[in-house]
Amino acid sequence: xxxxxxxxxxxxxxxxxxxxxxxxxxxxxxxxxxxxxxxxxxxxxxxxxxxxxxxxxxxxxxxxxxxxxxxxxxxxxxxxxxxxxxxxxxxxxxxxxxxxxxxxxxxxxxxxxxxxxxxxxxxxxxxxxxxxxxxxxxxxxxxxxxxxxxxxxxxxxxxxxxxxxxxxxxxxxxxxxx
Numbered sequence: 001x002x003x004x005x006x007x008x009x010x011x012x013x014x015x016x017x018x019x020x021x022x023x024x025x026x027x028x029x030x031x032x033x034x035x036x037x038x039x040x041x042x043x044x045x046x047x048x049x050x051x052x053x054x055x056x057x058x059x060x061x062x063x064x065x066x067x068x069x070x071x072x073x074x075x076x077x078x079x080x081x082x083x084x085x086x087x088x089x090x091x092x093x094x095x096x097x098x099x100x101x102x103x104x105x106x107x108x109x110x111x112x113x114x115x116x117x118x119x120x121x122x123x124x125x126x127x128x129x130x131x132x133x134x135x136x137x138x139x140x141x142x143x144x145x146x147x148x149x150x151x152x153x154x155x156x157x158x159x160x161x162x163x164x165x166x167x168x169x170x171x172x173x174x175x176x177x178x
Contacts, residue, residue, distance in 0.1 A: 037155065037156065038152055038153070041135075041145070041151050041153055042134035042135055043056055043134070044130065044131045044135075046126070047124060047125075049122075050122075060149070060150075061149050061178050062094045062095065063146070063148060064096045065095070065097045065098070065170070066100060066135070066144065066147065067143075068100050068126075068138045068143040069100070069141050070102045070104070071101070071106075073141040073142060077113075081117075084121070086166065089167065090174060091120075094149075094174060095174060096122070097122065098122045099119065099124070101125050101126060102126060102129075102132065110125050142158075143157065144157040146166070148176070149173070150178065154169075154173065
């Protein structure tokens with residue numbers, strides 16, 4: 001017994017349209033999850049709390065941890081000492097850490113947090129959201145990116161990473177040629 005659906009043969013145009021829709025959906029899903037691994041870090045400019053201006057172009061030849069956080073995020077506050085410990089452990093070997101506060105975080109709260117906790121790395125306030133947008137419209141905190149010496153994003157963590165594994169990953173990236 002043959003059903004009516006079994007006798008329908010889609011045209012080439014219909015197949016091409018479905019393929020185009022599938023590609024669009026796949027690209028949309030990728031965009032929803034942010035910047036993909038292996039892609040170049042976005043070209044972003046930022047000012048640290050000390051007033052110095054920088055850009056992602058400064059990262060060439062370094063391994064960089066970019067952490068998006070907020071003072072109102074309990075997980076972010078909890079992981080900050082571990083991020084500071086990683087920074088201290090690897091900074092002499094070409095490792096850099098940038099903590100980027102989200103645009104909804106009050107600048108005074110960010111300054112107070114960084115000062116009272118004596119964060120040993122650069123802190124930027126993303127008051128326009130441009131840095132978060134550059135990294136794929138980051139919204140969830142904490143979100144952390146690891147950038148290799150060639151300026152490529154090699155890891156992306158949403159939530160608190162496994163810091164032991166992250167330390168091993170940083171070690172291997174520092175040992176790799178530029």
